[in-house]
Amino acid sequence: MIRYDVKCSGGHRFEVALPSMFSENPLCQCGAETARIPSRVNTAGAASPGPSRDDMPMTWRGTNNGDRELIRSWHKKMVQREKLEEKYPELAGDRRPVLAHEGAFASAPVRAGDAIAGDLAKETFGKPPVDEAKKS
Known part of the structure; x- marks a missing residue:
């Protein structure tokens, strides 16, 4: 089953499940003809490597004078980044001193x-x- 967004000539919008892309569009509850419309773009699943080591603060002032929440947040991000770099070494960049x-x-x-x-x-x-x- 394929899900489509459809709109009738009366302005009603709804979602339908059709067996194939060649199936005819169903009639609206008001009896009007319907047409398929583009679905909204879902970006919730977009991949992002997150911040790199170069983005993290390197100075005392950069950590807002040692703010624990900020440091804890960056630690969590860097642990996630390390796991990602283990899986994809090309993201690690130059780690030489x-x-x-x-x-x-x-x-x-x-x-x-x-x-x-x-x-x-x-x-x-x-x-x-x-x-x-x-x-x-």
Whole structure:
């Protein structure tokens, strides 16, 4: 059975179940002819991955000075997000630690494993990262 919304020439609207799409439209209770009309769009079941890790607050002020309800809400959202990322790893994004994110790197943060990471560590700390030091 297929459900259709129908409207008669008198303006009455109702829903009917028909055995197939080729079935004739039923008459209205008032006796007028009916025509099928488009059903309303139902968006209640729309899929959404929800907020990502980048959307969650990262500072004390961002959590409204440690508001428990806000933190609890974000924790719940992130637990749901982790479950989704386990099922669909492509949603996880880049999870490598950020090494530099201020100044010249504000628009493109340097992450662990980037080609520039070794040079950045050498310039900042005067020695290469641990992995490169073992190689030489």
